[in-house]
Amino acid sequence: MAEEQSATEEKKGKGLIFIIVGVVVAVLILIGVVVFLFMGGDEESDHGGGNMPPPPQVANLSPEQQALLQNEAYRNPVAIMPLEKEFVINLKSPDPENMRSAGFAKFKATLLLADKNAVKEVDVKLDIVRNIIADSTSAYLATELQGSQGRQKLANAIVASLNSVLTDGKVTAVVFPDFILQP
Known part of the structure; x- marks a missing residue:
């Protein structure tokens, strides 16, 4: 009887570990999907699907510096x-x-x-x-x-x-x- 009880406890322990690992994997997948969606997963729809990247958006630039970014000589x-x-x-x-x-x-x-x-x-x-x-x-x-x-x-x-x-x-x-x- 002690052997049966020990065997069922081992099965419960393995089952509990399996459930915990499954939950952790599911949470990580869910976090990955959320991050992908918030970080802009579909880049083509953002700027018309062309092969030119959108102009860089930098908030701390002066108007003169932003104008320079539009100048082709500076970019390429x-x-x-x-x-x-x-x-x-x-x-x-x-x-x-x-x-x-x-x-x-x-x-x-x-x-x-x-x-x-x-x-x-x-x-x-x-x-x-x-x-x-x-x-x-x-x-x-x-x-x-x-x-x-x-x-x-x-x-x-x-x-x-x-x-x-x-x-x-x-x-x-x-x-x-x-x-x-x-x-």
């Missing part, structure tokens, strides 16, 4: 050419009598190019490119470069000036990975 540059040497440029002085009040900008620049041929041309004309960037930057007051709009204005001026001297390629944008301003 054909060629990226970081300029090795750092720029240290004296800025335009608000008081021509006192050049010490001018300040300076210290930055690195990266060119986004329209094609691979532009890389070779920029490499050959690197000193001219650096001179154009220096001249364009020195035409600004420190107060004009303090905001992102001012730096974007500078980048646009540099692009226009560079494209006027390049013949084989085209610069689509200039970005400043590091930009330090000392007014």
Whole structure:
């Protein structure tokens, strides 16, 4: 009789473990389904089923930065050419009598190019490119470069000036990975 009771207790113990494992598996499956549904399971219906991903949605970007995300040159540059040497440029002085009040900008620049041929041309004309960037930057007051709009204005001026001297390629944008301003 003791053996029968021991055998039934073992069957109950195994049955209880089987039930617990089954419940845990069912709960995990249920959690997986809920997470899948809430995280956007059907990506094609979200943006028309095309093969282009939707534009990134970032809440903390300024309107200028959001506009840059829409620019194809920033999203899919054909060629990226970081300029090795750092720029240290004296800025335009608000008081021509006192050049010490001018300040300076210290930055690195990266060119986004329209094609691979532009890389070779920029490499050959690197000193001219650096001179154009220096001249364009020195035409600004420190107060004009303090905001992102001012730096974007500078980048646009540099692009226009560079494209006027390049013949084989085209610069689509200039970005400043590091930009330090000392007014």
